[in-house]
Amino acid sequence: MNAxxxxxxxxxxxxxxxxxxxxxxxxVLKAERMLAGGARVVQLRMKRTPVREAxxxxxxxxxxxxxxxxxxxxxxRVDLALLADADGVHVGDEDLPAEAARxxxxxxxxxxxxxxxxxxxxxxxxxxxxxxxxxxxxxxxxKQVPAPVxxxxxxxxxxxxxxxxxxxxGGVGLENVGRVAASGAHGAAVVSDVLLAQDLxxxxxxxxxxxxxxxxxx
Numbered sequence: 001m002n003a004x005x006x007x008x009x010x011x012x013x014x015x016x017x018x019x020x021x022x023x024x025x026x027x028v029l030k031a032e033r034m035l036a037g038g039a040r041v042v043q044l045r046m047k048r049t050p051v052r053e054a055x056x057x058x059x060x061x062x063x064x065x066x067x068x069x070x071x072x073x074x075x076x077r078v079d080l081a082l083l084a085d086a087d088g089v090h091v092g093d094e095d096l097p098a099e100a101a102r103x104x105x106x107x108x109x110x111x112x113x114x115x116x117x118x119x120x121x122x123x124x125x126x127x128x129x130x131x132x133x134x135x136x137x138x139x140x141x142x143k144q145v146p147a148p149v150x151x152x153x154x155x156x157x158x159x160x161x162x163x164x165x166x167x168x169x170g171g172v173g174l175e176n177v178g179r180v181a182a183s184g185a186h187g188a189a190v191v192s193d194v195l196l197a198q199d200l201x202x203x204x205x206x207x208x209x210x211x212x213x214x215x216x217x218x
Contacts, residue, residue, distance in 0.1 A: 006108045007087050009131050010040040012211050014167050014187040018045045022195040031061045035068040037204025045075035058084035078104045102128030116147050118161035125163045134158050136170025152183050159184040177207050178214030
């Protein structure tokens with residue numbers, strides 16, 4: 001019997017539900033509020049959460065995303081993605097190789113890979129990835145990244161040459177998400193700008209609208 005086709009990555013905002021930002025707020029509550037604002041992609045990134053708790057959180061966030069019609073990805077943890085029945089994973093420079101992630105996940109789930117240029121995007125496609133995260137587009141304090149800032153022109157060049165959909169990552173917020181969209185990027189990854197907002201759901205709505213305006217040239 002053929003495996004069901006894996007989901008497509010929705011365009012627009014790509015939100016990170018992160019346990020290192022706004023540590024006072026539980027991850028499930030963060031996800032709930034993102035989804036209340038219309039989030040269509042949620043990546044669950046748990047670098048500090050103990051593994052048993054992480055599995056419980058992953059299962060609940062996957063359930064919430066599925067109910068909302070959103071895609072849920074796990075950062076790095078292929079094991080948790082499988083156990084929680086998530087839609088896929090995103091792997092970075094120091095995580096499991098994309099080939100290994102694809103081998104473990106099979107053909108029915110998404111694999112995203114962090115790359116720095118179009119050459120990396122081509123390698124990611126050969127490894128079985130569905131999309132790439134490219135950055136840092138701007139300077140960021142959320143995560144230490146050993147790579148130069150691309151800027152919008154650099155991002156646009158990668159978008160043009162990449163064989164896979166590109167999600168711009170690094171320092172993206174309300175003041176620049178429209179320009180990320182205007183570069184041709186499929187999506188824009190946002191972390192602190194949402195998680196540090198007083199009203200997460202409203203911030204998601206504002207960011208979504210700004211991305212759409214940038215995408216259509218408004």
